[in-house]
Ligand code: ADP
């Protein structure tokens with residue numbers, strides 16, 4: 001078996017019990033089984049003049065090779081370009097995107113530096129797999145350094161329609177870098193179609209097969225590989241005796257009789273204010289839920305140095321205070337909002353102890369929380385998933401109650417439907433959803449991608 005070298009900005013250590021973010025969760029799940037090298041940022045920020053070295057730590061078959069970012073890199077590359085330009089553009093939010101020359105330069109600089117450090121570590125038949133928007137030009141930077149290995153790229157976030165993407169300065173440079181990969185993977189058919197449309201309409205690409213496009217003398221395969229989770233280990237967490245104890249404690253606390261759960265990084269793409277407004281509508285349209293239903297929203301901090309993230313936090317705190325002030329009572333808090341990370345086994349227990357899973361992003365690459373909620377349920381008495389049509393997961397998880405997250409009344413009605421849904425229908429929907437989540441688990445995702453990458457022609461022979 002060829003050695004696998006995975007590259008991503010965020011890297012998580014095995015045993016890390018609270019990796020908030022879908023990328024770290026699914027790569028860790030997949031790499032734990034296969035082994036290989038995981039190269040990326042170690043999460044540290046060092047002064048601009050510090051010496052940058054790669055450090056290695058081994059965990060059985062998995063080696064983590066990581067290095068710090070300088071203060072300038074963190075500001076320009078991570079906050080500036082990756083999270084204040086690429087992230088909003090890819091989530092269809094041009095209104096929140098900020099473009100500066102320093103940020104673009106920083107993004108190029110960091111991609112070049114990671115390529116510089118990685119190239120000498122590679123062996124000739126390693127499979128190289130680059131992840132996510134932080135490292136779009138990394139493949140091209142490796143090619144410039146003579147790396148001829150097969151190199152694949154997977155985008156965890158949505159690929160926007162061409163008309164949105166082309167509002168970003170330097171989009172042509174960025175997109176032409178994608179053609180340097182042998183294989184580019186997406187979460188959904190919509191993302192794949194947007195990419196191919198961009199290549200054909202904006203870069204004079206020519207389709208050779210339904211997923212092979214030639215652009216400027218290079219060919220790249222673009223396919224769909226929906227990410228998943230490690231189903232067996234997550235369901236084992238949810239079924240453990242300690243989970244049962246936690247669930248009992250949750251219910252013994254006196255409230256709620258019915259728990260609705262939301263678990264998301266505090267990101268504006270997750271639609272949290274809209275979700276709270278929908279919950280408010282639930283209490284207004286169906287007042288019988290007062291004192292009977294609680295929304296538990298767990299939203300850990302993320303990217304707080306970007307202004308749009310600070311803004312969304314204030315908005316959410318004001319809204320939850322408003323709802324609790326208006327509807328709450330001495331013995332009932334309608335919204336329980338926790339602004340922190342939680343261990344994965346506690347999360348699994350909370351999902352299992354909640355009758356409704358509320359996953360309503362305004363736009364999301366996949367959304368693993370939706371899959372975790374399904375897997376954590378008791379098959380004999382499962383809860384109901386309410387899922388945004390704008391999450392990548394909605395392409396697969398059709399037996400969820402699919403909603404438009406912008407429509408507060410529609411979401412409130414779906415919550416009510418979930419609360420009163422008969423056991424037979426809940427079991428039927430849950431069984432169908434579980435089968436789908438199993439089909440696309442973390443291992444199949446990785447296996448499918450690596451098989452497709454191995455089947456691509458070697459770039460030098462192309
Ligand atoms: P994203 O990648 O945009 O954060 P996903 O839903 O795909 O969204 O993945 C989020 C991952 O982070 C899930 O595995 C989820 O369990 C985890 N997570 C989210 N919130 C928390 C939290 N408060 N504590 C620990 N893990 C969290």
Ligand code: G6P
Pocket residue numbers: 010020021022023024132133156157302303
């Ligand atoms: C999403 C992105 C990942 C990122 C994660 C957490 O899942 O697709 O690339 O790692 O969010 O964000 P952070 O900025 O903390 O790495």
